[in-house]
Amino acid sequence: MSLIDARGLEKRFGADVVLHGVNLSIERGEIVTIVGPNGSGKSTLLRMLAGALQPSAGSVQHAKGLVIGYVPQKLALDASLPMTVRRFLDVPKRQPEAEVAQALRRVSVEHLAQRSLDGLSGGQMQRVLLARALLQKPDILMLDEPTQGLDQTGQADFYRLIEELRVELDCSVLMVSHELHVVMSASDRVICLNGHICCEGTPEIVQSAPEYRALFGSGTHGALALYRHEHDHVHDENCAHDHAHEKAE
């Protein structure tokens, strides 16, 4: 059975329908990436699949005993909360010393164990968040825009690490990302989201899909076109429409 199975997901915030008609399942061992423009509901979908957010309609089924290694976009820690890296890795449960050392080494931040969380850089924080998730021995790693704020090299390194971890832990990976060109090569399956699933499939299939090109353009592998997205039509049930938009290219 699938690790996660979502049927007919819908999320409304007040009168706004952020997501609708999402059917999705995640299989063991695959790397799935959700891409989409700002406000397309990527994080909302990830949080619903992780169980952090209740859908307004539809259902999310987790495989029995599913362990999620959740890596939030960032931690909004109050400055009044004292927390060292070492202590944070014991959230929620205390972890054996040897495993903690190994997890820190695996993400190359073993020198930070005694540092306070609020003094870490963005990249260091990402790695510490990842180390905590690894210690849960997850069936699935879920990452919300894990490389935000990292430079190109940092992003490439991070995705390489994720691919290696997938093999080492024999887990699935579900992540949300903006960095299309990097993500494409690191994923088994890409889900292109804009209020609903516009298209999905292997990176090659998605990249050549008209819906994907409509969202991200084609000239630059999408990396730049993202910011001149002109996808403001009304969505119908199955997205069986012509993505009418003005082509800038």
Next chain:
Amino acid sequence: MLDDFVTRAILAALGVALAAGMLGPFVVWRRMAYFGDAMAHAAILGVALSLGFSVSVFCGVLIAALLVAVLFLSLTQRTQTSDSALGVIAHSALAFGLVAVALSDAQIDVEAYLFGDVLTVARADLALIWSAAVLIAAWLVWRWRGLITWVVSEDLALTSGYRPKLEEIGLIVALALVVAVGIKAVGALLITALLIIPAASARPHVRTPEGMALLSACFAMLAALGGLKAAFLFDTPAGPSIVCVAAVVFALSTGLAKLRGQ
């Protein structure tokens, strides 16, 4: 030994300080200082309630504090920002409470509830205070992992299988308990000080949540002992004296932290 009013006062103040000191860090981490204040202000309304329905003051205050919590949570789910909602609730509760107490025929000393009256603590009060302290300590130990995970991140708690709503309800009930027993020791107007000041004093010297809770409880009990001692020495009111000592501890602690270059 409990026949001596001084002994009873010391034990009562220590019990309240222990409970408030352990819980204080959560009030600081979750930024609930004003929320605690609103609950404490409602205590006077609780006193009036207890007179009207002839229940114990403890029950009246506990119910009033919980009512305020429910009212606040239902208000903030709509349009009011929490800051103004709390302002409305806290001061309305205090004003209605004072008026209600004045309207009742009972001869009660409002000041005793506003500023505490730890020297008149009876054996039954002591039992109540220490039951609350032990209950809160046991709850903290039981829920610790879930509470800390929730404080770190609500999403992390939810994806780790905890239910932050339950932790939050637990915290609110625990706070109401502290208010209900603390009103006797330091009074409605100053109970929040015993939640906030020791926790804030502990912050610069600790590196983990556990350390902060323990040191905060120690500082609170130190303030209780020192405050009572000062009250006997200088013949000052006990509640405010306790809070004064807590404030002095805070100043010393902050100064020390600055000296050590933190």
